[in-house]
Amino acid sequence: MSAEGKESSEAEERALLRVREARKLFGGFAAVDGVSLDVREGEIVGLIGPNGAGKTTLFSLITLFLPLTSGAVYFRGQRIDGRPPYLPARLGLVRTFQITRVFARMTVLENLMFAAPGQPGESLAELALAPRRVRAHERRVRERADELLRYFNLERVRDQYAGTLSGGQRKLLEMARALMTEPKLMLLDEPMAGVNPTLKEELLGYVLDLRRQGMTFLVIEHDLDMIMRISDRVVAMAEGRVISEGPPEAVRQDPAVVDAYLGPGGQARAAPVDPGPPAGRALREEGRAHG
Amino acid sequence: MARPEPQAAEPILEISGLRAGYHDLEILRGVSLVVPRGRVVTIIGPNGAGKSTLAKAVFGLVRVRSGEIRFEGQSLLGLKPSQIVQRGLCYVPQTQNVFPNLTVLENLRLGGTLLREGVERRLRAMYEMFPILWERRHQKAGFLSGGQRQMLAMARALMLEPRLLLLDEPSAGLAPNVVDQVFAKVVEINRAGCAILMVEQNARRALAMSDWGYVLDMGENALDGPGPRLLADPEVASLYLGGLGGAREKSRETPRPGAGSEDGAR
Amino acid sequence: MSGLLAGLVAYLASFLTNATLYVLFVVGLNLQYGTTGLVNFGHVAFLAIGAYTAVLLGVHGVPILFATAAGVAVSAVFGVLLAFPALRLRDDYLAIVTIGFAEVLRTVVNNVQFTGGPQGIYGYAVPLRDLGLGYQAWQWLFLALVVALTALAFALTEYVVRSPYGRVLKAIREDQEVAVALGKNIVGYKVASFALGAGVAGLAGALLAYYYGAINPHNFEAIVTFEAWIIMVLGGTGRNWGAVLGALIYFGLYSATARYAMSGVGAIAADRLAALRIVAIGVLLVVLMIYRPQGILGRKEDLGLER
């Protein structure tokens, strides 16, 4: 932890994503209430917090799915809020969804090929005037897609409708599809939700492997063990605000985070039943052992 | 660690080997639990452990693949929600649990839809238990505060005098002192003879007031035991809190500033 | 004997021409709904615009080739105009707006002078008619023209649908938010898809006008749109071959019952039998939607997987 001070001083210039005082009101309710955070190149940042903390809303604000009420979002030094929602992906910022959203009535291969950027064949003029160029580019896109299908072990279902895939395969497809956009930063929204332990390890492996190849991640995850294992840094949110931020170890120690998850401390206050003797020491030790 | 003794009272709800999920995502992978008549049982577990799915599965809102759900000895599988309600098991969902464009009174009357007689008697009982609802009876439910809505949702479910009330995270999104009020009501409801099966994220308070607690992890039973003792169980912390448990004691020493004094009406 | 045969041959030509024109018309609808997911319940409007534009220009001395091209272009332009308000609308609103557009257009055509009002227009020049061929030979020649143009439109839309461009259209149909999240600017695609479909319908309209030799507002009633929908869903939405199959089945059934509908059966007058035929069409549509919404060629998952 000795490097902490140095890290924060370098944070500004190295930040790939900077969110400043992001706020989102729904009616009078602040779903995101003045959130600032940075994600630096090559990092895996975990975003945690109880249900309703505003994590997914924050994702939607960063990817311009929803307009900010106030605040700013910078990606690679460029201010992007207020710009059209297709822009982030073009700049290298792509997200996945809590509940997977694949193009059900398109094949797995089509799902991937669709996401590739800069395709000349997406213009009618090019289709008419430069069919050869379109075909050549298609070939390259297909090769890249096949590569990813191999990487994610989806070759067998390449030509199936994505709607026929299992839940786990959909997760992988969504991640592969996001990778087709050649992103710098991936926002993963609960990649482990509803996933069996084997696939969880597999997904974890992919994230770590991609990071080794230079990818940056911001990950919402409820599986705290998982998030502690993969994150360089953890940001905890509750009720629309950042309540704690730092290395996993520090966030884990933060009483505010524990309170947010377990309910505020002092459980005896309103409890009509005697809570019994505290077992703090044992809990702490057990907790460390699991950390 | 010694296993707690089996519960003594006669079971009102028994779930065994329940597997359920959406599409091809299996959220529950074999859950079993028992609610004794007249007791409070709480299910806790990290987000995504399948707590809410369990509540929905009991109510037939999620397709059950295998396993059994018995209420007073009879299977609930394949029944319509209205039939389940009729048998004496009522449900309060986590969110959107009132009809915002209906008045408080209309919400309550709707809760009593299946009553053939005694609607007025139940209304009086509900107003007695929740005086705020009497004051607001002609207001649209959409204008109530979060805590008041939760009270109304519980009252609506209680109109039918259920023998078991299923609560899905009654404390979600409420300010701490409102949570206190809600939990106090839950105890009051229980003392009036209604068994409670509660799904909660707020483990500390929920377990403290429960006769029995179950911890779910990844859609499976992880631990169970008497509520307060379960809360003290070190294994719970490791399962439920991931690596966070170590901070627990520290947090008790330094309570969050203002945590208990926020105004309830947000 | 030879008279009977000649009658049969002529009948076959008219059957095939009608069916092919509908294939063309449905190819346009299929691009809009089957591929891109835009509900268009007023497709007949573009048929009418193509027909009237081509005929009116022809009457005023514009060569047929240019008049026909103008019919396509004007239809496409109206497609763009209608697409803009429609872009933000949900399926049900879009359905109502398109129906309304078609009905209002028909009202206008019925009531202005230059379209000939309810009497319509007749006696205009028709392609290939001045080659000095007999009517029957012309019929076959014209059929060949219709088939050739339909095949061309068919091939071009297939090319587009199978291209990266078509992939974007399909992604819009499946989940437009995700398409945007992956970096595609979808607005232009939706407008273009609607306009292209309208243009194809405009071509069908011009050819229809040439084939009939006379047009009036009665030719462009809402039922024509719904016939196109039946043909599309019969074959299976999103598949152009489905349009061919659907048109053959639909016109097959239609012709099979035509003799009775023309002459009546016993005491039942012809117009009542025609009505009964439309009752059957309606029932067919309902039964199809209940039991096989994905159509005959459609895969089972085509509709079952909607979200």
Add this chain to the structure above:
Amino acid sequence: MLQFVATGVVFGSILAVTASGLSLVYAILKLTNFAHGDMVTFGAYVALFLNLALGLDVWWTLPLAFIAGALLAVALDGLVWAPMRRRGAGTVAMMIASIGVALALRNALVFLFGADTTRFDMPVQPKVPLGSLPVMMSADDWEVIVAAAVAILGLHLLLTRTAIGRAMRALSDNAALAWVSGVDVDRVIRWTWIVGGGLAGAGGVLYGMTQPFNTNMGWFLLLPIFAAIIVGGIGNPYGAILGGLLIGVAQEVSVAVLPTQYRLAVGFVVMILVLLVYPRGLLGQRSLS
């Protein structure tokens, strides 16, 4: 000018009756029913049959047409909509099916009654001036307005004062919660069709009282009816009443400046304008309250 407003109010109240039924069906079933106009036609022809063949006074046919419309709607639900709901059909599939129902229903009526324009056998009443205003209205005009008002008042009382009305509002508010609160959803749906179909049937009779009609009347009414519910806010029967009156008056007043044939277009244009300015309609969306 005032005369056009008066005629518009008469037509508008008929629109209000039919549109509120359609809106109710949408609110509870989320079904955009393109066959609603032909259910209006059906009501008119049931009344025509009772009036011409059985010699019943037209006013007496009004409740009978209501019942016939309700029965038809319930039957169609059993034959078409319930199976589609069970199979989880999408909104577009339901819309296409409703087109099929519309075609079948309309042409069944053509088959039975022919396509010619017809009218009820009822005494022609003189139009008399309304006080000192330059407005002529017949007794029938007034009666149509009163009947429409009674129907709408009945709908209002049903929605606010009865258990089934409360359940309807609950179902449109939050279907999932209604489902788990013990509401018998099948029963509410049945009543929704009874009311929606009944109002369509009765609306058809009211229309027939004001002018000659043929089997196409429902199709021509469909656009103004949809314009009314969209202007008022789709799924809100009270909005449909407001929208019906607005569209009715707008269409008739347009006759002062445009050829009468464009009345239909006027309603449509008003609808487009409202959609552009208030995408959710004047009284908002999806609420029965």
